[in-house]
Amino acid sequence: MNTIVEEPELANTNKKLKLGWIGTGRMGYEMAARLAQGGGDVTVWNRTRAKAEPLTRHGAKIATSLPDLAACDIVFCMVSTWDDVRQVVAGPNGLLSGKGKLPRMVVECSSISLEGSAELRALLNERGVELLAAPVSGNAKVIKAGKLSFVCSGPKAAYDAALPYLRMIAPAASYVGEGELARIVKICHNVFLGVITQSLAEITVLAQKAGVPRHAFLDFLNQSVMGSVFTRYKTPALVNLDFKVTFTPYLLRKDLDLGLDAGRRYGVILPSCWCSRPRHRVSSSSRKMFR
Numbered sequence: 001m002n003t004i005v006e007e008p009e010l011a012n013t014n015k016k017l018k019l020g021w022i023g024t025g026r027m028g029y030e031m032a033a034r035l036a037q038g039g040g041d042v043t044v045w046n047r048t049r050a051k052a053e054p055l056t057r058h059g060a061k062i063a064t065s066l067p068d069l070a071a072c073d074i075v076f077c078m079v080s081t082w083d084d085v086r087q088v089v090a091g092p093n094g095l096l097s098g099k100g101k102l103p104r105m106v107v108e109c110s111s112i113s114l115e116g117s118a119e120l121r122a123l124l125n126e127r128g129v130e131l132l133a134a135p136v137s138g139n140a141k142v143i144k145a146g147k148l149s150f151v152c153s154g155p156k157a158a159y160d161a162a163l164p165y166l167r168m169i170a171p172a173a174s175y176v177g178e179g180e181l182a183r184i185v186k187i188c189h190n191v192f193l194g195v196i197t198q199s200l201a202e203i204t205v206l207a208q209k210a211g212v213p214r215h216a217f218l219d220f221l222n223q224s225v226m227g228s229v230f231t232r233y234k235t236p237a238l239v240n241l242d243f244k245v246t247f248t249p250y251l252l253r254k255d256l257d258l259g260l261d262a263g264r265r266y267g268v269i270l271p272s273c274w275c276s277r278p279r280h281r282v283s284s285s286s287r288k289m290f291r
């Protein structure tokens with residue numbers, strides 16, 4: 001069952017819910033900004049508080065601790081890995097660590113495994129909190145341009161309740177079913193992203209080494225049937241050798257590993273995913289360098 005929303009619409013502000021937001025990294029910051037700019041009543045928490053503070057100019061409030069967000073109706077989460085999600089939700093100082101009211105729902109947007117998502121759902125359901133798995137496609141620039149898309153799974157009623165707020169952040173939201181199905185969609189999407197990016201870089205180098213200027217090669221490719229929104233979007237970076245990080249190698253490696261794990265689980269061999277995956281684990285020092 002899919003819902004593709006072509007045009008963004010504001011939520012029904014007569015029934016304005018209290019919204020919490022965890023994580024204001026590259027993605028979380030821009031997503032929370034759209035929610036606040038759209039009129040959402042948003043309270044934000046980030047481990048590094050200074051990164052969240054500029055959101056106050058859009059009307060967001062800043063929480064000093066995670067349990068402060070537990071009084072919100074819906075809490076969004078956008079951090080890095082499953083370990084980080086578990087820490088911010090169920091860790092000793094996490095969202096669920098207080099004694100008072102709990103949110104109706106958590107909308108978890110980080111790219112995490114099926115297993116992590118199922119564990120999160122169990123942890124939340126035990127406390128009477130629903131989970132909407134809602135990973136996204138697009139980077140921070142894409143969010144600013146109003147072109148992000150959500151893929152969602154979990155209880156349909158939770159999706160319907162969250163939809164007005166998802167639409168403040170992104171024009172497109174697809175509901176793909178119960179449980180953790182959205183996670184496998186996102187994993188497949190990012191395996192495709194990694195493989196296409198790797199291939200695009202390789203063939204551009206090949207054309208250049210053979211004497212074709214990068215811009216001329218990519219101009220042809222983009223106008224051919226092989227050109228796509230993505231190849232056109234990546235072209236300026238490849239022509240200008242602009243390697244500014246929009247998505248860290250550490251996080252892409254995580255997603256390719258999630259793809260390979262899912263491939264093992266479902267008995268699907270993913271040779272191109274193997275080839276695109278960096279051979280060595282990204283060390284903690286280079287992880288910092290890429291952040």
Ligand SMILES: NC(=O)c1ccc[n+]([C@@H]2O[C@H](COP(=O)([O-])OP(=O)(O)OC[C@H]3O[C@@H](n4cnc5c(N)ncnc54)[C@H](OP(=O)(O)O)[C@@H]3O)[C@@H](O)[C@H]2O)c1
Nearest residue numbers: 023024025026027047048079080084110111139246247251
């Ligand atoms: N960037 C993209 O293009 C893109 C696109 C789609 C999906 N994603 C996915 O979206 C998620 C976020 O990506 P991003 O690019 O926004 O990453 P990022 O810029 O590295 O931001 C990570 C965020 O998570 C927080 N965080 C990490 N570990 C934490 C912990 N243990 N406790 C509390 N907070 C923690 C960070 O807090 P601090 O600020 O304190 O470090 C920061 O707010 C990832 O799952 C990624 O795979 C990324």
